[in-house]
Amino acid sequence: MSDIADAALAYDGVKRIEWADRSMPVLGQIRERFARDRPLAGLTVAACMHVTTETAGLIRTLRAGGAEVALAASNPLSTQDDVAAALVHEYGAAVFARAGIDREGYYRHIHQALEIGPDLVLDDGCDLVNTLHLERRDLLGGVKGGCEQTTTGVIRLHQMVREGVLEFPVVAVNDTDTKHMFDNRYGTGQSTLDGIIRATNTLLAGKTVVIAGFGYCGRGLAERARGLGARVVVTEIDPVKALDAVLQGFAVQPMAEAARHGEVFITVTGNRDVIAAEHLAAMPDGAILANSGHFDVEIDVRALDELAATVHRGVRPHCDEYVLADGRRLLLLAEGRLVNLAAAEGHPAAVMDMSFADQALTCAWLAASHASLPAAVHEVPAEIDTEVAGLKLASMNVGIDTLTRDQADYLRSWRLGS
Numbered sequence: 154m155s156d157i158a159d160a161a162l163a164y165d166g167v168k169r170i171e172w173a174d175r176s177m178p179v180l181g182q183i184r185e186r187f188a189r190d191r192p193l194a195g196l197t198v199a200a201c202m203h204v205t206t207e208t209a210g211l212i213r214t215l216r217a218g219g220a221e222v223a224l225a226a227s228n229p230l231s232t233q234d235d236v237a238a239a240l241v242h243e244y245g246a247a248v249f250a251r252a253g254i255d256r257e258g259y260y261r262h263i264h265q266a267l268e269i270g271p272d273l274v275l276d277d278g279c280d281l282v283n284t285l286h287l288e289r290r291d292l293l294g295g296v297k298g299g300c301e302q303t304t305t306g307v308i309r310l311h312q313m314v315r316e317g318v319l320e321f322p323v324v325a326v327n328d329t330d331t332k333h334m335f336d337n338r339y340g341t342g343q344s345t346l347d348g349i350i351r352a353t354n355t356l357l358a359g360k361t362v363v364i365a366g367f368g369y370c371g372r373g374l375a376e377r378a379r380g381l382g383a384r385v386v387v388t389e390i391d392p393v394k395a396l397d398a399v400l401q402g403f404a405v406q407p408m409a410e411a412a413r414h415g416e417v418f419i420t421v422t423g424n425r426d427v428i429a430a431e432h433l434a435a436m437p438d439g440a441i442l443a444n445s446g447h448f449d450v451e452i453d454v455r456a457l458d459e460l461a462a463t464v465h466r467g468v469r470p471h472c473d474e475y476v477l478a479d480g481r482r483l484l485l486l487a488e489g490r491l492v493n494l495a496a497a498e499g500h501p502a503a504v505m506d507m508s509f510a511d512q513a514l515t516c517a518w519l520a521a522s523h524a525s526l527p528a529a530v531h532e533v534p535a536e537i538d539t540e541v542a543g544l545k546l547a548s549m550n551v552g553i554d555t556l557t558r559d560q561a562d563y564l565r566s567w568r569l570g571s
Contacts, residue, residue, distance in 0.1 A: 154247060154265075155237075155241045155247050155248045155249060156248075156249045156250075156251065156262060156265065157234065157237040157238050157241055157248055157249075157250065157251060158234040158237065158238070158251045158252065159234060159238060160238050160241070160242055161238070162234055162235035162237075162238040162239075163235070163238040163239045163241070163242040163243055164239075165235040165239075166206075166209075166233070166235035166236045166237070166238050166239025166240070166243070167239045167243050169206045169233070169235060169236065170206045170209045170210070170236060170239055172206070172502075173206035173207055173209070173210060173502040174210060174502075175502075176501065176502035176503040176506060177207065177210050177502050177503070177505065177506035177509075178506065178544075178548040179506045179507065179510040179541060179544040179545050179548055180210050180211065180214055180506050180509050180510050180513065181210075182544060183214055183510055183513050183514060183544075184210075184213060184214040184217045184513075185217075187214055187215075187217040187218035187219075187513070187517070188217040188218070190218075191218060191219040192218050192219070192516075192517035192520055192521070193215060193218035193219045193220035193273075193516065193517065193520055194218070194219030194220075195219065196219065196220045196221070196272040196273060196297075196520060197220065197221045197222075197223075197269045197270055197271050197272050197273075198215055198220045198221070198222045198223070198269075198271060198272070198273045198274070198275060198516070199222075199223050199225075199266045199267050199269050199271035199273075199274050199275075199281065200212070200222060200223070200224045200225070200266070200274070200275035200276075200281075201224075201225045201226070201227045201263055201266065201274075201275070201276050201277060201278070201280055201281035202224065202226075202227050202275060202276075202277045202302065203226065203227055203228055203231040203232075203277060203494055203499060204224065204226045204231065204232040204233055204236055204237050204240075204248065204250040205231065205233050205236060205494070205498070205499050205505075206233065206236055206498075206502065207499070207500070207502050207505035207506075207509065208224075208236075208505075208509070209236050209239065209240055209244070210502075210505070210506075210509060211509040211512055211513060212224055212240055212244070212246050213244050213246075214509070214513045215513065215516060216244065216245060216246060218513075218516075218517065220273075220516075221269065222246045222247065222269075223246070223247040223248075223249070223265075223266040223267075223268070223269040223271075224240065224246055224247065224248045224249070224250065224266060225248075225249045225250060225262040225263045225265065225266035225281070226249075226250035226251075226254075226259070226262060227276075227277040227278050227280065227281075228278075228447075228490060228491055228494060228495075229252075229253060229254050229255070229256070229258075229259050229490075230252065230253065230487060230488070230490050230491070230494065230495035231491060231494035231495060231499065232250040232251060232252040232253075232254075233252070233498075234251065234252050237250045237251070247266070247269065249261075249262035249263075249265040249266050250262060260280075260284070263280060263281055263284050264284065264288070264289070266281070267281070267284065267285065267289050267292060270292060270295055271292065271295070271296055272295060272296065272297050272520075273296070273297060273298055273299060273300075273516055273519060273520065274296060274298075274299035274300075275299065275300050275302070275512065275516070276299060276300070276301050276302065276306055276323075277301075277302040277303050277306060277447070278302075278303055278305050278306045278309075278447045278448065279301060279305070279306035279309040279310060282299060282301070282306075282309075282310070282313075282323065283309065285320075286313070286318060286319075286320065293320045293321070296320070296321045297321065297519065297520070297523040297524075298321055298322045298323065298324070298519040298523040298526065299321065299322070299323040299324070299519075300323065300324050300326045300512055300515050300516060300519070301323055301324070301325055301326060301327060301530075302326055302327055302508070302512065303327050303447050304327055304337070304368070304370075304423050304447070305423045305446065305447035305448060306327065306447070307325045307327050307328060307530065308423055310323055310325070310530045311530055314529055314530055319528050319529065319530075320528055321523075321528050322519070322523060322526035322527060322528055322529060322531055323529075323530055323531070324515050324518075324519060324530075324531045324532070324533055325530050325531070325532060325533070326508070326511050326512050326515055326533055328532060328533070329511050329532075329533045329537075329538045329541075330538055330542075331507045331508075331511060331538050331541050331542050331545075332507065332508050332511055333369045334369075335504050335507040335508065336500060336504055336505070336507065336508045337368070337369035337370045337373065338369045338370070338372055338373035338376075339373055339504060340373075340500035340501065340504035340505070340508075341369075341370040341373050341374065341421065341445055341493065341500070342370070342372075342373025342374045342376060342377040343373075343377060343500075343501065344493035344494075344497055344498070344499055344500045344501070345370075345374055345419060345421075345443070345445040345492060345493045346374070346377055346378065346381065347493065347497040347498075348443070348445075348471075348486070348487070348492040348493040348494075348495065348496035348497035349417065349419070349441065349443050349486060349492060349496070351471075351496050351497050352443075352469060352470065352471040352472045352486045352487070352492065352496040353441055353469065353472055353484065353486070354469075355417070355441065357378060357381040357382060357383045357417070358381055358382030358383065359382060359383070359384070360383050360384070360416045360417055361383070361384045361385075361386060361414055361415050361416045361417070362378045362383040362384070362385050362386070362415070362416070362417045362418075362419065363386045363387075363388065363408075363411045363412075363415035363417065363418045363419070364378070364385060364386070364387050364388070364419050364421065365387075365388045365408065365418070365419065365420040365421065365422055365427045365428065365451070366388075366389065366420065366421040366422035366423075366427075366446075367387050367389050367391075367394040367395065367397060367398045367403075368394065368421070368422075370421040370445060371387065371394075371421045371422075372397075372401075374419060374421060374445070375387060375398070375401070375403055379403075383417070384404075385403050385404070386403070386404045386405070386406055386411045386415060387403045387404065387405050387406075388405070388406060388407060388408045388411055388427075389405060408427070408428065408432050409431065409432065409435070412428075412431075412432040412433075412435040412436050413435050413436075413437070414437065415436065415437075415440060416437065416439070416440060416441065417440070417441045417443070418436075418440060418441065418442050418443065418452075419443045419444070419445060419492075420443075420444045420445065420446055420451035420452060421444075421445045421446050421451075422446055422451060423446050423447065423451075424446075424450075424451065425448075425450035425451060425453075426450070426451075426453050427451045427452070428442065428451065428452045428453060429453050429456060430453060430456035430459070430460065433453070433456060433457055433460055433483065434460060434477075436481070436483060437481070438480070438481040438482055439481075439482055439483075439484065440483050440484065441484045441486065442457075442483060442484065442485045442486065442489070443486045443487070443492040444486075444487070444489050444490065444491065444492060445491060445492055445493055446491075447491065449488065449489040449490045451489070452485070452489045454485065454488070454489045457475050457483065457485060458475075460475070460477055460478075461475040461476060461477060462476055462477060462478040463476050465485070468484070470496070471486055471487045471492075471495055471496035472484055472485075472486055472496075473485045473486075473488070506545070507541055507542075507545055510541045510544065510545075511533060511537060511538065511541050514537045514540065514541065515533050515534075515537060518534060518537065
């Protein structure tokens with residue numbers, strides 16, 4: 154049983170999935186290994202993730218490993234309906250996802266995916282884990298472990314641990330070095346600007362781009378915006394990250410100051426009300442507002458509604474214009490949701506090749522190791538991160554050095570000095 158928009162889209166979905174496969178050689182190798190070794194044989198997996206061509210590669214890999222999989226969308230605007238149809242009708246997964254579904258339907262789909270009675274769960278934002286703990290506690294006893302894909306979800310999981318309520322081990326796949334580097338920095342950096350440009354057709358060269366948050370995602374955005382000729386301003390609450398931004402040559406200001414002269418605003422913090430009513434009220438005419446954090450809480454859209462003198466209108470796909478009482482116009486992209494997935498196609502497949510390779514290998518590790526893991530947030534084993542990076546380098550025909558015996562001995566010894 155599935156709930157998708159249109160089964161007739163399956164053929165188009167297959168073509169796009171096959172196109173993504175060309176840029177995902179690491180996951181392809183792991184899928185071949187899984188088909189041979191069947192590390193997930195007999196297990197059920199419930200996943201709440203963006204339903205994209207790249208995610209389709211992961212779902213197919215899990216199925217090749219022997220798992221039965223049910224997938225719900227982790228964002229109402231990120232679902233690619235043709236991919237959902239292909240996963241159901243060509244690749245045998247259960248999918249509960251429709252582009253543009255409302256909040257009630259979004260959570261209904263999560264509940265439907267959980268009906269599989271999961272042994273393992275894959276989450277992107279912690280909504281599935283949250284639903285399990287609050288509304289489907291009858292299923293908790295069967296869950297062996299899970300993986301979390303995004304920063305926002307890891308933040309929520311750590312809070313669950315602090316409150317002593319997390320019932321099974323969860324691996325923070327988001328926190329691997331390969332994921333931080335490739336997915337957050339290079340993926341979010343490029344795909345967010347891609348979404349903004351598609352939605353507005355604006356020229357970034359010469360514009361003042363304000364980036365809220367200088368974590369891995371914010372750094373990638375700042376680097377790429379500067380590369381396109383923008384004047385980049387960073388806002389931060391962390392003195393260490395703010396100092397890092399300054400030493401990299403970016404201007405750092407409080408949002409109250411940046412709001413007065415910024416032309417494009419991008420939030421990537423994982424927190425709420427980063428752009429609040431007082432900031433919106435100070436912005437210049439034509440300011441563009443975009444969010445690339447996981448949830449639609451970083452820009453206070455309710456405050457924007459209240460400031461607007463008239464009902465907002467769509468002026469381009471994924472671009473709504475809010476006219477304030479004094480005639481200034483503010484442009485909100487993708488309803489304040491993830492602009493890179495709603496207004497564009499998310500990260501390039503080559504980026505997700507790394508993230509989903511981490512995810513697949515971690516699932517296999519969890520299946521074998523869950524009994525020895527406490528209910529806590531765990532790191533991905535270092536050997537998985539190293540293996541994925543090595544496979545990626547090999548796929549790029551890049552070679553690196555290896556330690557000699559003497560070098561290895563030197564690193565292991567405390568007796569050898571200068």
